[in-house]
Amino acid sequence: MTLVDFLQLDLVPMLAAILACVTCGLLGTLLLLTRNSMMGDAISHAVLPGIAAGFWITGTRASLPMVGGAIAAAVVAVALIGLVRRLARLEAGAAMGVVFSGMFALGLLMLVWSGADRVDLDVECVLYGILETLIWPAATGPASLFDPAALAALPSELLLLAGMFAVTVVALLLFWKELRLAAFDPAFGTVIGFDPRPVRALLMLLIAAACVAAFWAVGSILVIAALIGPPAIARLLTERYAAQFLLAALAGGAIAVAGYAVAALIPAALGAAQGFNAAGMIAVMAAVGFALATALSPFRASRRRRAAASRA
Amino acid sequence: MINADFLAALTFSLGHNAAVVVLGCAAFGLSAGLVGSFVLLRGRALIADVAAHATLPGVAAAFIGATLAGVDPRNLWLLMAGGAATAALGSLAVRAAAATGRVREDAAMALVLSSGFGLGVVLMSVVQSLPTGGQAGLAHFILGQAAGMSEAEAQALMILAAIAAGCALVLFNPLRALCFDEAFAASAGLPVRALDLALTALMLLVAVAGLRAVGLILVVALMVIPAVTARLLTERLSVMAPVAALVGAASGWVGASLSAAVPGLPTGAVVTVTACALFLLALFFSPTRGVIAAALGRAVMTWRIARDHALRGAWEELERKGSGADAPFAEAAIAEAWAWSAARMSAVSLALRRAGLWQRAAEPGFLRLTASGVDAARNVVRRHRVWEIYLTRAGGVRAFAAHRGADLIEHTLPPEVEAEVEAWLETADPDTARLAVPPPVEGARA
Numbered sequence: 001m002t003l004v005d006f007l008q009l010d011l012v013p014m015l016a017a018i019l020a021c022v023t024c025g026l027l028g029t030l031l032l033l034t035r036n037s038m039m040g041d042a043i044s045h046a047v048l049p050g051i052a053a054g055f056w057i058t059g060t061r062a063s064l065p066m067v068g069g070a071i072a073a074a075v076v077a078v079a080l081i082g083l084v085r086r087l088a089r090l091e092a093g094a095a096m097g098v099v100f101s102g103m104f105a106l107g108l109l110m111l112v113w114s115g116a117d118r119v120d121l122d123v124e125c126v127l128y129g130i131l132e133t134l135i136w137p138a139a140t141g142p143a144s145l146f147d148p149a150a151l152a153a154l155p156s157e158l159l160l161l162a163g164m165f166a167v168t169v170v171a172l173l174l175f176w177k178e179l180r181l182a183a184f185d186p187a188f189g190t191v192i193g194f195d196p197r198p199v200r201a202l203l204m205l206l207i208a209a210a211c212v213a214a215f216w217a218v219g220s221i222l223v224i225a226a227l228i229g230p231p232a233i234a235r236l237l238t239e240r241y242a243a244q245f246l247l248a249a250l251a252g253g254a255i256a257v258a259g260y261a262v263a264a265l266i267p268a269a270l271g272a273a274q275g276f277n278a279a280g281m282i283a284v285m286a287a288v289g290f291a292l293a294t295a296l297s298p299f300r301a302s303r304r305r306r307a308a309a310s311r312a
Numbered sequence: 313m314i315n316a317d318f319l320a321a322l323t324f325s326l327g328h329n330a331a332v333v334v335l336g337c338a339a340f341g342l343s344a345g346l347v348g349s350f351v352l353l354r355g356r357a358l359i360a361d362v363a364a365h366a367t368l369p370g371v372a373a374a375f376i377g378a379t380l381a382g383v384d385p386r387n388l389w390l391l392m393a394g395g396a397a398t399a400a401l402g403s404l405a406v407r408a409a410a411a412t413g414r415v416r417e418d419a420a421m422a423l424v425l426s427s428g429f430g431l432g433v434v435l436m437s438v439v440q441s442l443p444t445g446g447q448a449g450l451a452h453f454i455l456g457q458a459a460g461m462s463e464a465e466a467q468a469l470m471i472l473a474a475i476a477a478g479c480a481l482v483l484f485n486p487l488r489a490l491c492f493d494e495a496f497a498a499s500a501g502l503p504v505r506a507l508d509l510a511l512t513a514l515m516l517l518v519a520v521a522g523l524r525a526v527g528l529i530l531v532v533a534l535m536v537i538p539a540v541t542a543r544l545l546t547e548r549l550s551v552m553a554p555v556a557a558l559v560g561a562a563s564g565w566v567g568a569s570l571s572a573a574v575p576g577l578p579t580g581a582v583v584t585v586t587a588c589a590l591f592l593l594a595l596f597f598s599p600t601r602g603v604i605a606a607a608l609g610r611a612v613m614t615w616r617i618a619r620d621h622a623l624r625g626a627w628e629e630l631e632r633k634g635s636g637a638d639a640p641f642a643e644a645a646i647a648e649a650w651a652w653s654a655a656r657m658s659a660v661s662l663a664l665r666r667a668g669l670w671q672r673a674a675e676p677g678f679l680r681l682t683a684s685g686v687d688a689a690r691n692v693v694r695r696h697r698v699w700e701i702y703l704t705r706a707g708g709v710r711a712f713a714a715h716r717g718a719d720l721i722e723h724t725l726p727p728e729v730e731a732e733v734e735a736w737l738e739t740a741d742p743d744t745a746r747l748a749v750p751p752p753v754e755g756a757r758a
Binding site: 032035036037038040041083084087088089090091093094095096097098101102104105106108109112123124127128221222223224225227228229231232235236263274275276277279280281282283284286287290294297299 | 352355357358360361365409412414415416418419420421422423424425426427429430431432433434436437438440441451454455529530532533535536537539540543544576577578580581582584585587588591595601602603606
């Protein structure tokens with residue numbers, strides 16, 4: 001494997017995976033802290049009709065209408081989940097199951113009907129992502145990294161992912177205190193006259209947008225691993241709010257690099273004809289990272305104490 | 313063309329193969345709906361989703377293992393056994409991850425679901441590089457491809473439906489106790505753990521059986537959507553379970569027929585969208601819990617409250633002026649008493665005129681209660697004051713709070729509670745009863 005090969009075939013997928021996993025890790029931390037982990041699952045499935053509609057309108061991948069469609073679909077999904085919960089008096093999980101599976105099925109049918117599945121948005125890419133297709137043929141050597149013409153030929157998916165990452169970081173910095181309040185003590189927030197709903201709505205919008213961005217990298221089901229894996233790992237390693245975000249971002253980057261390396265780089269270096277599916281491997285690495293973090297967690301003593309206390 | 317094919321498939325006359333597929337999917341829908349009712353009420357809907365996603369690595373691993381061992385890797389039973397094994401492991405992994413005490417169950421579920429599916433995707437990319445060639449149709453397990461279903465497979469799905477129905481019948485009462493009140497079930501001497509295990513086993517069986525028919529992503533749809541649809545229609549489990557089974561079977565039947573008539577449509581998606589259509593019908597038109605019924609109920613309540621307020625306002629205005637019950641009074645006085653806007657007042661005024669409770673008096677801007685309006689107003693005022701007295705005397709609530717409390721509850725007071733309060737008032741303080749409250753109207757009720 002030469003450097004040019006790496007630049008052309010592996011650099012962009014790896015960057016895309018890292019950007020997707022770090023963005024999702026940061027946003028997923030908020031989901032985890034607000035005890036909404038399965039909401040990430042629901043939204044990542046439910047945005048599919050929005051993505052299909054956006055693709056239908058523009059005919060291109062990685063476009064803003066697609067992000068808009070996904071956000072609209074996420075808003076519809078959240079509203080429907082609330083409605084079903086209220087009318088059928090169901091626990092949240094059941095209401096989510098109804099709404100997201102229904103919307104996912106609708107999205108699949110829209111893809112098939114619109115003929116999008118024959119162009120370049122197919123059911124496979126919904127399931128596995130398209131990391132492997134994000135190539136950069138314009139790269140001719142390290143100099144391309146500074147060559148505007150070559151940089152302009154980067155896949156637009158990468159730019160979308162970079163944009164989402166920037167938006168996420170800015171939103172986190174702007175609403176740092178508010179998000180913390182909404183995550184840890186919404187009741188106290190209400191008492192001091194702070195309405196947590198706009199912040200929560202903002203979070204859902206960001207998650208939906210991140211789902212579209214990450215959709216290109218890892219596909220619609222494996223997004224959940226990127227959303228929940230890194231924050232769960234970080235949660236095992238720290239008790240502090242800021243450290244939780246930093247560790248989640250680090251863990252996101254780490255599972256992306258490890259997953260891509262094990263799936264593509266190492267088999268290629270060993271001379272294997274074919275690697276593994278990178279998106280799937282990233283999800284597996286999320287579980288491996290969680291297992292490692294469980295083993296290394298500094299908080300196990302307190303767990304034992306708690307277990308002892310519950311026995312007593 | 314499509315329509316003719318669709319009708320033919322619906323009536324099982326699109327050829328033997330299509331009929332087998334449609335019957336198989338209907339049987340699967342039936343068992344999924346039935347088992348789903350219990351899974352839903354037990355609060356395990358998302359665990360079913362996790363288990364279904366976790367079948368993929370097992371299926372792919374079984375395929376690889378069979379290839380390496382030289383067995384035919386396309387043996388469906390082998391693949392399903394592999395899927396069931398990893399699905400069970402996935403459910404255990406959720407418990408183990410949640411047991412660390414640092415992440416909650418929902419995070420553990422999300423993690424196991426996605427990494428299990430991810431492992432399956434990785435193993436499938438291994439399968440692709442095997443010499444036996446291609447993904448060998450494994451991808452069909454993800455979104456379902458009922459078209460290639462063999463007769464033996466369809467029969468297996470029917471046997472599954474029979475097993476699920478049998479279990480549901482035999483274990484109906486114990487499962488009901490488990491789903492609604494686990495503590496009660498345990499104290500009644502039921503083997504809670506064994507029952508839980510049986511329900512989980514049924515759920516895994518359905519999840520694995522659904523691989524072929526609807527695919528692993530949408531298995532949860534067929535377990536949850538029919539059950540929720542039935543939940544919207546009834547309050548009784550003995551009705552809900554069969555209704556869910558019916559909805560599931562109908563979705564499987566219609567969905568598989570559509571998918572047989574239009575090649576290329578993923579069966580799972582069509583079946584799920586069919587189930588969703590039934591669900592939406594129930595969501596809007598359910599007589600007890602539907603959107604329309606809820607809106608109607610709210611409208612009736614709004615009308616009743618406005619009517620009661622208008623009548624009490626009229627009565628109190630007449631009392632204040634010391635005139636008789638059929639004397640005219642100013643519409644503006646009522647609007648002022650309740651702080652109603654002019655538009656709202658005129659709407660209420662029109663509605664009460666239509667209901668024959670009051671009519672225009674000779675003077676402009678003045679109203680007069682009709683005979684039935686007088687009765688209704690007297691009833692409303694009596695209910696309000698009796699309840700106020702009850703709250704202050706029996707409940708020790710202060711006068712102003714009692715007034716507010718009566719305002720809040722008087723519109724929804726059930727008649728038997730009203731009768732009870734009346735009886736209490738008679739014995740507790742007959743003098744007050746006679747002084748402060750207008751006497752009850754015989755016969756007529758507001």
